[in-house]
Amino acid sequence: MHSQSHLEDLRELTVEEVREYCQANPEYVHETDGSGETPLMSACLLGRTELVRVLLEFGGQVNYIADDGDTPLKMAIEGCNEQSFNRELFDLLLTAGANPNAGLFPAFHLAVGRGLYDVVRFLAEHGADPNLRDADDSPPLFWAGVYSNSPNVKMMGLLVNLGADINQCDGVGRTIEQRFGREVMIEVQRHSER
Structure with a gap:
């Protein structure tokens, strides 16, 4: 990857490019960028479900907690609003073991706090x-x-x-x-x- 930010890289790359990069560089899924985020966290923020799926396949940690307390699930919440609730992304994370109760916040x-009613209901249905x-x-x-x-x-x-x-x-x-x-x-x- 080329920049200091996974977010910048993943915004531009195709799913196949990320898959090939992960195959050649298996440690990539565990690397943190300048803001302390993993590639999985950035893909969640972008709402790119297929990238999330690839990063999980290569061992992305679904319950990773960054120094600032962010998790992949929190990043998915940051990336959505009530009109853009990506149920497939949340289902993928929760099925992979994401804990809606993890972290300091x-x-x-x-x-x-963000008023995301559908997300709140969905997380409650999945153990929040x-x-x-x-x-x-x-x-x-x-x-x-x-x-x-x-x-x-x-x-x-x-x-x-x-x-x-x-x-x-x-x-x-x-x-x-x-x-x-x-x-x-x-x-x-x-x-x-x-």
């Missing part, structure tokens, strides 16, 4: 824990509340429907009601009853 929390706490001791409910400018009560309601404890506290001991107010708590309950 798990992929599930990121999907919640709606009560798992991140490195700051915050459960996903609070990511739905603080990641954007205002609490995403629809996402909070979905999390409650998926089994999140509405009475849990954040890392400093505040409940949803204490952190966001009574009106938000009522809206969350309303959305969870649908």
